[in-house]
Amino acid sequence: MALRPYWSGQIRLSLVSLPVNIYAALNRSRQIAFHEIYRPTGQRVHHQLVVDGEPVEREDVIKGYEVEKGEYVLIEPEDIKKLKIPSKEILDIVQFVDAHTIDAAYYETPYFVAPDGKAAEDAFVIIREALRQSGKIGLGQLAIGGRERLCAIQPCGSGILLETLRYEEEIKESDPYFSDIPTPKVDKEQLDLAKELIKRKTTTFKPGAFHDRYREALQDLVEARVEKRAPKSFGEVKPAGKVINLMDALRKSLKDSNAASAKTAAKPKAKAKKHVAKSKALALKRKKAG
Numbered sequence: 285m286a287l288r289p290y291w292s293g294q295i296r297l298s299l300v301s302l303p304v305n306i307y308a309a310l311n312r313s314r315q316i317a318f319h320e321i322y323r324p325t326g327q328r329v330h331h332q333l334v335v336d337g338e339p340v341e342r343e344d345v346i347k348g349y350e351v352e353k354g355e356y357v358l359i360e361p362e363d364i365k366k367l368k369i370p371s372k373e374i375l376d377i378v379q380f381v382d383a384h385t386i387d388a389a390y391y392e393t394p395y396f397v398a399p400d401g402k403a404a405e406d407a408f409v410i411i412r413e414a415l416r417q418s419g420k421i422g423l424g425q426l427a428i429g430g431r432e433r434l435c436a437i438q439p440c441g442s443g444i445l446l447e448t449l450r451y452e453e454e455i456k457e458s459d460p461y462f463s464d465i466p467t468p469k470v471d472k473e474q475l476d477l478a479k480e481l482i483k484r485k486t487t488t489f490k491p492g493a494f495h496d497r498y499r500e501a502l503q504d505l506v507e508a509r510v511e512k513r514a515p516k517s518f519g520e521v522k523p524a525g526k527v528i529n530l531m532d533a534l535r536k537s538l539k540d541s542n543a544a545s546a547k548t549a550a551k552p553k554a555k556a557k558k559h560v561a562k563s564k565a566l567a568l569k570r571k572k573a574g
Contacts, residue, residue, distance in 0.1 A: 287307060289305035289307055290306050290308050290395065290428070291305075291395075291426070291428050292304070292305050292400060293372075293373045293374055293375065293426075294373065295374075295375045295377065295397070295411070295437070296375070296377065297377045297411060300407060301374075302399065302400075302407040302408055302411070303400035303403075303404050304375075304397050304398065304399055304408070305397070305398050305399075305400045306428075307396045307397075307398070308396075309393075309395050309396050309445070310393065314496070315499070316499055333345060346358055346359065346360055346361065347359045369427045369432060371424075371425045371426050371427040371432055372427040375426045375437075376424050376425070377423065377424045377437065378423060378424055378425075379423050380418070380420040380421065380422050380423070381420065381421055381423060382420065383419070383421050386436065389455055390449045390450050390455065391436075391447055391449060392448040392449060392450055393447065393448045394445055394446070394447050395446040396440070396443055396444075396446075397444040398443050408444070411444075412439050412443070412444055415437070415444075416439040421436045421438045422438070423435070423436055423449075424437075426446075426448075428448075433448040433449070434448065434449040434450070434451060435447065435448055436449055473531070474531055474534060477531070477534040477538060478534060480538060481534060481541065484541045484545070497519075500518065501515070501516075501518045504516050504518075
């Protein structure tokens with residue numbers, strides 16, 4: 285089955301244009317979907333479009349913008365389709381920035397970008413490699429999903445990753461939330477212990493090592509109802525302890541980290557000792573046989 289693009293159009297960089305297809309990168313089917321059910325009868329609840337208590341047809345419903353209380357400017361679907369916005373057809377890359385200059389709060393939704401046809405492949409590869417070797421992210425705007433979105437493009441394997449970004453006015457000011465946080469003098473010993481703990485827990489990011497346990501627990505709950513059994517336990521919820529002394533807590537964390545590392549290292553050693561013992565036993569057996 286051919287992949288169906290979410291959007292098709294062009295990416296334009298100055299005088300260079302190439303046709304591309306954009307595909308959703310998120311797997312929404314992994315989510316557990318529930319319906320609303322009327323408890324007394326077990327029947328599914330359906331929502332209905334009504335005006336003054338009377339049902340109306342979907343095709344008779346259009347959009348409206350309230351200019352005054354109860355007074356609306358009516359907008360037909362055709363009016364929206366006729367809007368002449370260049371970004372409906374073209375993602376114009378207008379500037380480039382370093383990746384670390386974009387705050388994580390701005391990133392929204394990822395999409396995969398691929399060339400649309402053989403003729404576009406050469407230009408696509410050149411732009412992808414230029415982005416990769418320069419270490420830059422391209423910025424532009426694209427009208428998708430009912431609004432014009434700020435977009436960032438960057439290399440992703442043999443393709444390109446497009447991520448929609450939130451606009452500045454969409455992000456709340458942090459002052460009301462952070463202004464009351466004190467800024468005391470940092471204790472060097474405590475800071476060194478915290479940095480050491482971070483260092484010991486630093487590793488390569490492997491997304492496959494993490495799973496949505498909440499989704500798995502929901503899935504098991506559904507299956508348990510069907511199979512008429514008790515749901516499985518996915519681990520105990522330990523109450524969060526109060527930090528009485530930061531230094532003691534950091535030292536204990538490092539001690540636990542050392543114990544975990546020693547336990548992990550002991551396993552290969554135990555296997556190695558077992559292998560050596562087995563080899564010695566075989567050598568002795570051969571000597572006696574000889």
